[in-house]
Amino acid sequence: MKMSRLFTKTSKTAPAEADTANAKFLLQGAFVHQEMAGVYSWLPLGLRALNKVVGIIREEMNAIGGQEILMSALQPKENWETTGRWDSVDILFKIHSQTDKDYALGCSHEELVTPLVGSFIHSYKDLPLAVYQIQTKFRDELRAKSGVLRGREFGMKDLYSFHATQEDLEQYYQKVLQAYIRVFQRCGLDVKVAEASGGIFTKNVSHEFQVVTPAGEDMILACPNCTFAQNSEIATLKDGDKCPNCGGVLATVKGVEVGNIFDLGTKYSDAFKVEFTDESGKRQTALMGCYGIGTTRLVGTVVEASHDERGIIWPKSVAPFQIHLVSLGSKDADTQARITETATALYEDLMKQGIEVLWDEREASPGEKLADADLLGMPLRILVSEKTLKEESIEWKLRGEKDAKLVKLEDAVEEVGAFVKE
Amino acid sequence: MKMSRLFTKTSKTAPAEADTANAKFLLQGAFVHQEMAGVYSWLPLGLRALNKVVGIIREEMNAIGGQEILMSALQPKENWETTGRWDSVDILFKIHSQTDKDYALGCSHEELVTPLVGSFIHSYKDLPLAVYQIQTKFRDELRAKSGVLRGREFGMKDLYSFHATQEDLEQYYQKVLQAYIRVFQRCGLDVKVAEASGGIFTKNVSHEFQVVTPAGEDMILACPNCTFAQNSEIATLKDGDKCPNCGGVLATVKGVEVGNIFDLGTKYSDAFKVEFTDESGKRQTALMGCYGIGTTRLVGTVVEASHDERGIIWPKSVAPFQIHLVSLGSKDADTQARITETATALYEDLMKQGIEVLWDEREASPGEKLADADLLGMPLRILVSEKTLKEESIEWKLRGEKDAKLVKLEDAVEEVGAFVKE
Numbered sequence: 001m002k003m004s005r006l007f008t009k010t011s012k013t014a015p016a017e018a019d020t021a022n023a024k025f026l027l028q029g030a031f032v033h034q035e036m037a038g039v040y041s042w043l044p045l046g047l048r049a050l051n052k053v054v055g056i057i058r059e060e061m062n063a064i065g066g067q068e069i070l071m072s073a074l075q076p077k078e079n080w081e082t083t084g085r086w087d088s089v090d091i092l093f094k095i096h097s098q099t100d101k102d103y104a105l106g107c108s109h110e111e112l113v114t115p116l117v118g119s120f121i122h123s124y125k126d127l128p129l130a131v132y133q134i135q136t137k138f139r140d141e142l143r144a145k146s147g148v149l150r151g152r153e154f155g156m157k158d159l160y161s162f163h164a165t166q167e168d169l170e171q172y173y174q175k176v177l178q179a180y181i182r183v184f185q186r187c188g189l190d191v192k193v194a195e196a197s198g199g200i201f202t203k204n205v206s207h208e209f210q211v212v213t214p215a216g217e218d219m220i221l222a223c224p225n226c227t228f229a230q231n232s233e234i235a236t237l238k239d240g241d242k243c244p245n246c247g248g249v250l251a252t253v254k255g256v257e258v259g260n261i262f263d264l265g266t267k268y269s270d271a272f273k274v275e276f277t278d279e280s281g282k283r284q285t286a287l288m289g290c291y292g293i294g295t296t297r298l299v300g301t302v303v304e305a306s307h308d309e310r311g312i313i314w315p316k317s318v319a320p321f322q323i324h325l326v327s328l329g330s331k332d333a334d335t336q337a338r339i340t341e342t343a344t345a346l347y348e349d350l351m352k353q354g355i356e357v358l359w360d361e362r363e364a365s366p367g368e369k370l371a372d373a374d375l376l377g378m379p380l381r382i383l384v385s386e387k388t389l390k391e392e393s394i395e396w397k398l399r400g401e402k403d404a405k406l407v408k409l410e411d412a413v414e415e416v417g418a419f420v421k422e
Numbered sequence: 423m424k425m426s427r428l429f430t431k432t433s434k435t436a437p438a439e440a441d442t443a444n445a446k447f448l449l450q451g452a453f454v455h456q457e458m459a460g461v462y463s464w465l466p467l468g469l470r471a472l473n474k475v476v477g478i479i480r481e482e483m484n485a486i487g488g489q490e491i492l493m494s495a496l497q498p499k500e501n502w503e504t505t506g507r508w509d510s511v512d513i514l515f516k517i518h519s520q521t522d523k524d525y526a527l528g529c530s531h532e533e534l535v536t537p538l539v540g541s542f543i544h545s546y547k548d549l550p551l552a553v554y555q556i557q558t559k560f561r562d563e564l565r566a567k568s569g570v571l572r573g574r575e576f577g578m579k580d581l582y583s584f585h586a587t588q589e590d591l592e593q594y595y596q597k598v599l600q601a602y603i604r605v606f607q608r609c610g611l612d613v614k615v616a617e618a619s620g621g622i623f624t625k626n627v628s629h630e631f632q633v634v635t636p637a638g639e640d641m642i643l644a645c646p647n648c649t650f651a652q653n654s655e656i657a658t659l660k661d662g663d664k665c666p667n668c669g670g671v672l673a674t675v676k677g678v679e680v681g682n683i684f685d686l687g688t689k690y691s692d693a694f695k696v697e698f699t700d701e702s703g704k705r706q707t708a709l710m711g712c713y714g715i716g717t718t719r720l721v722g723t724v725v726e727a728s729h730d731e732r733g734i735i736w737p738k739s740v741a742p743f744q745i746h747l748v749s750l751g752s753k754d755a756d757t758q759a760r761i762t763e764t765a766t767a768l769y770e771d772l773m774k775q776g777i778e779v780l781w782d783e784r785e786a787s788p789g790e791k792l793a794d795a796d797l798l799g800m801p802l803r804i805l806v807s808e809k810t811l812k813e814e815s816i817e818w819k820l821r822g823e824k825d826a827k828l829v830k831l832e833d834a835v836e837e838v839g840a841f842v843k844e
Contacts, residue, residue: 007489007551009542033538036523041493041538050492067429070472071463073495073558074575095515095527097574098562101458105517105527116455116463120431129429136495136558140520152519153496 001321003360008043010372020215022300023147025312029375031320038144038152045376046299048320050155053298054134056186056317057157060179064172066132066159071112073136077102079111083271091139105138110268110290113160118274121286124164127276128172132159134295146215148300149256155295162269163287164278173205173263176291180209180259181227187298188315189305192222192229192255204263209293210255213304220255223248229255256301264288306400312377313400321358322420323350324378324399328366328385335386342409343384346394349413355420374399380419382412423743425782430465432794442637444722445569447734451797453742460566460574467798468721470742472577475720476556478608478739479579482601486594488554488581493534495558499524501533505693513561527560532690532712535582540696543708546586549698550594554581556717568637570722571678577717584691585709586700595627595685598713602631602681603649609720610737611727614644614651614677626685631715632677635726642677645670651677678723686710728822734799735822743780744842745772746800746821748791750807757808764831765806768816771835777842796821802841804834 008030015034018024026032031046042050058068074095080086086104093105106112117131137156144152159176163169177193184191189211196208210220210229219232223243230237232252241250268274269286278284299318306313316322327343330336343361350357358378360369366385373381383395383404394412397404407415430452437456440446448454453468464472480490496517502508508526515527528534539553559578566574581598585591599615606613611633618630632642632651641654643661647670652659654674663672688707690696696708721740728735738744749765752758765783772779780800782791788807795803805817805826816834819826829837 005487005489007539007542007548007553030542033541035494035496035534035538036498039494039496041491041534043491044489047490047492065427067427067466068469069463069465070469072457072461072575074457074461074560076458090520093517093519095517097515098512099564112457112463116457117429119455120429120452126429131429138496142521153494 001358003358004362006044006358008045010375018147020146020149020300020304021307022149022215022303025303025307025375025377026147026300029311029377032148038141038150040148040151040153040296042296045320049299049302049314049318050295052318052320053187053302054155054157054295057183057293057295058134060183060186061132061157061159064130064175064179066130068133069131070133070135071106071109071116073106073138075104075106075109075112077104079115080104083111083268085111091141093138093140106135107137107139108290108292109133109135109158110160110264114268114272114274114288117160117162118269118272118286121162121274121276124276124278124284127162127164127286128168130159130161130172132157132291146217146300148296149215149304150217151296154297157293157295159291161289161291162274163289164276164284166287169263169287169289173261173289176261176289177207180261180291180293183293184209184211184258184298186317187302188317189258189302191227191258192220193227194220194222194229194231195234196231196260197234204265206260206262208257209259211258211301211305212253212255213301214254215304216254216256218255218257219252221250221252222255223250256297256304258298258301259291259293261291262289264290307377310371311375314377314379316379316420319356319377319379321356321378322380323355323357323416324373324376324381325350325357325359326369326373326381326383327359327361328369328383329363330386332386335389338389339384339386342389346382346384346412350416353413353417355416380416382407382416423780425780426784428466430467432797440569442568442571442722442726443729444571444637444725447725447729447797447799448569448722451733451799454570460563460572462570462573462575462718464718467742471721471724471736471740472717474740474742475609475724476577476579476717479605479715479717480556482605482608483554483579483581486552486597486601488552490555491553492555492557493528493531493538495528495560497526497528497531497534499526501537502526505533505690507533513563515560515562528557529559529561530712530714531555531557531580532582532686536690536694536696536710539582539584540691540694540708543584543696543698545699546701546706549584549586549708550590552581552583552594554579554713568639568722570718571637571726572639573718576719579715579717581713583711583713584696585711586698586706588709591685591709591711595683595711598683598711599629602683602713602715605715606631606633606680606720608739609724610739611680611723613649613680614642615649616642616644616651616653617656618653618682619656626687628682628684630679631681633680633723633727634675634677635723636676637726638676638678640677640679641674643672643674644677645672678719678726680720680723681713681715683713684711686712729799732793733797736799736801738801738842741778741799741801743778743800744802745777745779745838746795746798746803747772747779747781748795748803748805749781749783750788750791750805751785752808754808757811760811761806761808764811768804768806768834772838775835775839777838802838804829804838
């Protein structure tokens with residue numbers, strides 16, 4: 001995409017209210033637009049990053065047999081009364097309609113998915129099954145904060161599984177746990193897995209996935225060498241103890257919770273009478289698990305985990321564009337023509353290969369262009385200027401590294417292609 | 423996808439409350455699940471159809487320079503007070519938060535997009551620009567009806583354009599009008615374009631896109647030969663008059679409105695002071711257009727326009743799967759083995775070519791399988807049975823045609839591939 005066509009513009013300064021790196025850089029780079037406290041719209045660059053994250057999650061959910069659906073945000077009050085959560089969940093947005101009905105605006109979907117899936121479950125042969133959606137959630141938070149990390153409206157992937165036996169549920173639970181680790185690692189994150197309390201969802205076993213960063217709200221006791229962690233609130237180990245997995249030395253750090261998984265037991269299937277006939281002909285209640293990843297929060301967490309003082313350093317897997325092509329201006333008309341011609345050819349050749357390129361072809365100073373490239377944080381910056389053309393080259397600089405190098409013009413497309421694929 | 427893996431099941435009977443073909447067949451085929459009046463969840467087959475429609479729309483919006491964004495559903499009350507619509511739009515859902523704030527739940531996004539885009543417009547050089555989103559809308563309808571045609575929560579694509587001059591706005595408006603015709607025609611629909619009143623959006627020019635079907639809520643005077651129509655409420659022509667475009671004989675019919683486009687003038691840009699500096703250095707107010715397509719409604723309209731008494735007849739462009747492969751059972755073990763082997767090979771060969779196949783490999787009667795194939799409505803049904811194998815063939819039947827034919831096994835994959843591409 002040509003940058004002059006992009007309707008958004010970066011800001012020179014960070015917004016005063018930005019309390020975290022993700023708030024600062026996502027707003028400054030116009031990845032998102034704040035509508036009010038805790039509510040953001042996603043602009044072209046931000047939406048591209050969000051779609052990358054969603055794509056990774058979708059692949060991993062399909063790989064473990066998840067079937068994608070899309071449930072409504074509006075939910076009947078009656079369903080929330082059935083589970084007793086209408087009055088007990090304090091962050092539930094409630095709506096009163098002009099037809100005198102009360103609706104919940106979904107902060108979670110157990111109250112919908114349980115009767116929905118339950119209506120298709122008759123026999124043990126219908127089990128196990130797993131459904132997921134990628135959808136918008138709403139929470140009436142007392143305090144929204146930390147940019148897109150804790151909002152009143154946010155994107156979420158929620159998966160729900162249904163099982164005939166506890167053993168089957170536990171096996172699937174482990175499968176999801178591993179899939180979640182893959183999702184976060186594919187997003188370039190160093191993730192820890194902690195046993196947790198079930199909160200408003202369940203009293204059974206649950207795990208939370210934590211990414212270590214100073215912007216985190218949770219204190220966790222984490223191993224620096226593997227994914228082991230304990231939430232400090234319920235930790236049985238302490239600072240300096242050895243990791244039971246790998247022997248690393250545990251330390252208390254701040255974490256952002258990017259996902260959580262719950263063994264729901266029969267809490268919801270009891271409430272909605274999701275029963276099936278087992279092999280011996282007896283009626284049994286289905287067991288359920290639920291598994292969530294905040295999609296918009298995950299984008300914010302990637303920014304928290306990967307930035308410097310100048311801006312974001314997107315991992316390739318999440319970057320809105322893989323390549324930031326910069327063509328600098330020249331006062332000499334012939335040189336200017338050659339720079340434009342070279343950059344145009346590069347841009348078109350890379351696009352033909354299906355490589356995602358953001359081309360800064362604006363009339364702007366080198367300082368402004370390079371500052372924007374750092375702020376926006378695409379993984380590889382390639383630059384065409386009078387200086388590089390004298391060497392028949394482009395300048396090649398990884399956003400995450402300090403040094404640049406020259407790459408011969410004739411090799412540029414092939415090397416960029418190899419970088420994108422590696 | 424193997425049908426035994428699909429968690430949804432068809433119903434033998436239509437739900438009593440189904441008042442239209444789309445409600446009947448989408449529910450009976452488990453494409454959607456009704457959560458309450460006017461609120462539906464989209465199940466795997468329905469979501470696939472919805473994603474097809476969304477994919478077509480996205481292509482056409484990108485082709486006319488639309489930049490995709492994703493705005494929030496929660497909107498500040500202040501923005502709606504700025505335009506005077508907080509009290510005047512009666513279908514606006516309103517939420518009161520525990521932090522004592524009032525929010526609108528978006529039925530439309532002029533109140534968000536205008537200040538959002540406005541913050542990036544400074545000079546005439548920033549214009550024209552167009553942004554769109556594919557997002558969920560909410561309407562506090564007094565009466566929800568007609569399945570997914572008129573709901574309280576629904577999917578929508580909304581595009582907004584910003585211009586420096588009326589001439590430029592009008593040119594873009596015509597470009598969108600043509601893109602909309604392409605969208606609906608690609609969805610297999612016979613669409614009419616009628617001049618309309620601007621309703622709650624504007625007093626300027628607007629057009630609505632109507633698909634002729636008995637389930638329609640609107641009366642339109644339409645030409646049978648071209649896209650010309652007039653909304654009967656404001657028609658200047660009458661039944662029997664000649665079409666001013668092509669001379670066809672106009673007749674009053676019922677239509678479903680699947681899209682509408684509005685010249686908003688400066689209504690919203692005045693309210694939010696979206697100004698730019700023109701070429702002569704003067705401050706001017708930007709002009710706006712807005713353009714909507716109901717995505718979920720469009721799926722329902724396709725069903726209204728294309729079904730028979732047995733079920734849906736999906737056009738290829740919108741079908742959840744292109745191919746419905748049916749393998750019938752046999753009491754003879756050897757024959758059964760050969761049927762399974764043949765169907766498995768077909769399924770795998772087609773999947774390898776990237777063809778979307780729904781394979782009914784369930785243990786069920788021929789009657790049940792064929793009734794489901796008709797109800798679910800994939801464009802091409804191919805069938806493997808003892809009878810077809812005797813002819814070294816498959817049975818080939820288009821959902822929209824009455825007669826079946828035999829196709830030699832050795833040609834089957836190639837012919838299916840050609841059918842999908844044609």
